[in-house]
Amino acid sequence: MPPRTLVLFDIDATLLDTQDAGVVAYEMAGAKVFGVAFSFTNVPLHGRLDSENYADAVRRHGLGIDHAQHVDAFKSAYATALEKVAEDRGGFEACPGIVPLLEFLVGLPDVQVGLLTGNWEHTGRFKIRAAGLDDSIFGCNAFADHGEHRDELVPVARHHFQSMHGAAPRRIIVIGDTPRDVQCATAGNAESIAVATGVFDTDALEETGADLVVEDLLLTATLLEFLRR
Numbered sequence: 254m255p256p257r258t259l260v261l262f263d264i265d266a267t268l269l270d271t272q273d274a275g276v277v278a279y280e281m282a283g284a285k286v287f288g289v290a291f292s293f294t295n296v297p298l299h300g301r302l303d304s305e306n307y308a309d310a311v312r313r314h315g316l317g318i319d320h321a322q323h324v325d326a327f328k329s330a331y332a333t334a335l336e337k338v339a340e341d342r343g344g345f346e347a348c349p350g351i352v353p354l355l356e357f358l359v360g361l362p363d364v365q366v367g368l369l370t371g372n373w374e375h376t377g378r379f380k381i382r383a384a385g386l387d388d389s390i391f392g393c394n395a396f397a398d399h400g401e402h403r404d405e406l407v408p409v410a411r412h413h414f415q416s417m418h419g420a421a422p423r424r425i426i427v428i429g430d431t432p433r434d435v436q437c438a439t440a441g442n443a444e445s446i447a448v449a450t451g452v453f454d455t456d457a458l459e460e461t462g463a464d465l466v467v468e469d470l471l472l473t474a475t476l477l478e479f480l481r482r
């Protein structure tokens with residue numbers, strides 16, 4: 254029997270904590286490619302796509318160039334910078350409860366796990382491995398490479414699921430730490446679990462209308478009950 258439920262994980266502050274390594278790497282890559290250290294001070298990045306952050310930085314620094322022409326160079330410099338930051342820090346940390354939760358979900362025959370993230374694929378997968386997690390378990394994914402805005406990403410993952418399993422999933426559950434994760438779930442007719450392991454606390458996440466709000470992803474009775482519905 255093919256799986257019926259697609260569980261989509263955000264990466265930053267949901268699967269793992271990079272302590273803002275991505276922002277440090279953005280700054281380094283901006284300096285390398287454009288000779289300007291990109292600054293993201295007072296820029297709310299949470300839940301946005303890498304591609305949005307990059308295009309926005311090019312605009313805000315008044316470079317007056319076509320960012321699309323330089324995106325490959327920037328992605329490459331960003332990947333190199335991120336690897337350096339990860340190495341300097343001895344890797345990234347998986348969030349509380351993630352390892353047992355992923356083991357549990359992978360063991361369920363009716364569940365397919367995937368990624369729905371603002372990261373570009375190459376560097377998103379790198380972050381996962383740098384946190385000691387196995388990126389190969391995520392089968393139906395949507396990355397920043399696949400859309401202009403996060404709200405476009407649930408249909409991408411649904412399409413991958415349908416291609417892989419021959420039928421649409423009965424449920425799609427998006428798990429993320431920001432209002433944008435919940436918003437993209439709503440836009441894509443998916444359910445949402447909001448987790449307060451990022452900068453938003455449970456009160457702020459309750460306001461998003463998420464189907465379930467939790468402090469962390471420890472496999473509690475509440476989380477289990479929701480996943481088994």
Ligand SMILES: [Mg+2]
Nearest residue numbers: 263265266430
């Ligand atoms: Mg996140």
